[in-house]
Amino acid sequence: MFGKKKKEIDEDFVKTEVTKIDDGDVNVAMRNHEEIADKIINSNMLKKYAELGKVMYGMLRDYRKGIYTDVPWFTIASIAFSFLYILNPLDIVPDFIPGLGYIDDFAVLTFALRFIESDLHSYLDWKLENSETEAV
Template structure:
């Protein structure tokens, strides 16, 4: 039997996402550094660093009203996954060496699978926005 299955990840993500409210996004953005540091220092989560950075970027653009072409369900799922990562006392406590981040990685992986198309659309939008941003350099 698996220590943490895809079904467990799905259940945990649904539970977290169902409890996310708009006001939670600002709190989550305030904790970005803590979550990214945790991911960077974890073997199991490290491979998701770029994805998690993009997830935070999407939440930030949603929060500030720059990007609203995404369903609330996607924002709630992403926020729920990131809040799950932040919680050190989740299904498998983070202090358990070798296993503590398995559930976090499972929840993030399931979230990415669930919101993949919305995240790709956001990344394309973000790239286009950056391409059209006026240059601050003078010739």
């Protein structure tokens, strides 16, 4: 999935890697949700993304269930890629390096969120509309 390693993580790296994501990768991200969530919550650097991670996972879950389909594949692939990148302990900067190990994970997640921000807002609007309908 991660192909040739680059020394620098930038927007182009993330875009290129996202285009390589397939349905099987989304399944892997879904199956490893708890481990990914634990890494986000237990990393000081990624902790601020814990709530966004929950929203991203919710979108992925609702997409896989077929109840939320108004989302581009690039958004789904961006979520899956960022989750799989976080899950991989031996990525560009290995997670076991104290103080540095999560810098690349943080960068990948930050770039992915830039790409999908408006889609996350649309998803949250959809969730609110559907929760109001269900409550009535």
